[in-house]
Amino acid sequence: MRLSKWVKAFLLMLIVLLLSCERVQQPKPKAQFRLQYPEPKYKQVPDDFRFDFEYNDWVQLKGIAKTAPDLYYPKMKATLYLSYVAVENNIDSLLKDAYRLSGKHIIKATEIPEKIFLSADKRVYGTLFTVVGNAASQLQFFVTDSTDHFLIGSLYFYSRPNYDSIMPAAKYVERDVIHLMETLRWKD
Numbered sequence: 001m002r003l004s005k006w007v008k009a010f011l012l013m014l015i016v017l018l019l020s021c022e023r024v025q026q027p028k029p030k031a032q033f034r035l036q037y038p039e040p041k042y043k044q045v046p047d048d049f050r051f052d053f054e055y056n057d058w059v060q061l062k063g064i065a066k067t068a069p070d071l072y073y074p075k076m077k078a079t080l081y082l083s084y085v086a087v088e089n090n091i092d093s094l095l096k097d098a099y100r101l102s103g104k105h106i107i108k109a110t111e112i113p114e115k116i117f118l119s120a121d122k123r124v125y126g127t128l129f130t131v132v133g134n135a136a137s138q139l140q141f142f143v144t145d146s147t148d149h150f151l152i153g154s155l156y157f158y159s160r161p162n163y164d165s166i167m168p169a170a171k172y173v174e175r176d177v178i179h180l181m182e183t184l185r186w187k188d
Helices: 005-020 091-107 163-183
Strands: 042-044 054-056 060-062 070-073 078-086 109-111 114-119 124-130 137-144 149-157
Touching: 054 163, 070 163, 078 163, 091 137, 091 149, 114 163, 124 163, 137 163, 149 163
Parallel strands: none
Antiparallel strands: 042 054, 060 070, 070 078, 078 149, 114 124, 124 137, 137 149
């Protein structure tokens, strides 16, 4: 009995398929980029300013000639811009500007939760705004004693705002900002 060429081709394909399929191939799961940052060690800001606070020693201070230094995170390509203003019967307008600045990011943000900071013994009162979403600035804060001093800060990354990608870095800087707020002392 002679087999037709179609039957021979089918049998050959069947043998090849059975011999080539040893195990099931599965797609690789999506990988997550793992960002690791060093455990922070804090040191005192130089004595050139009207306030003291501790900052992460992994940070580079920029703009020392200003009234407040900028904190540059080189491996994250981010800067926490600080600005100091003396209060001269204008605390209402300074607070309004601080809230307006964080409100500018509501267009791109999904939410902007606030954390209130109060330290009556050191006369340090403030608010930390964490911007959730693809906004230009992921973090903003201000601290004041409400009579003489006002310090405001904003975090900016040197990349297109993609919250999912920069969120671990923003959370790391947020811990540094909380430490800054907790260790801040005004010089009178």
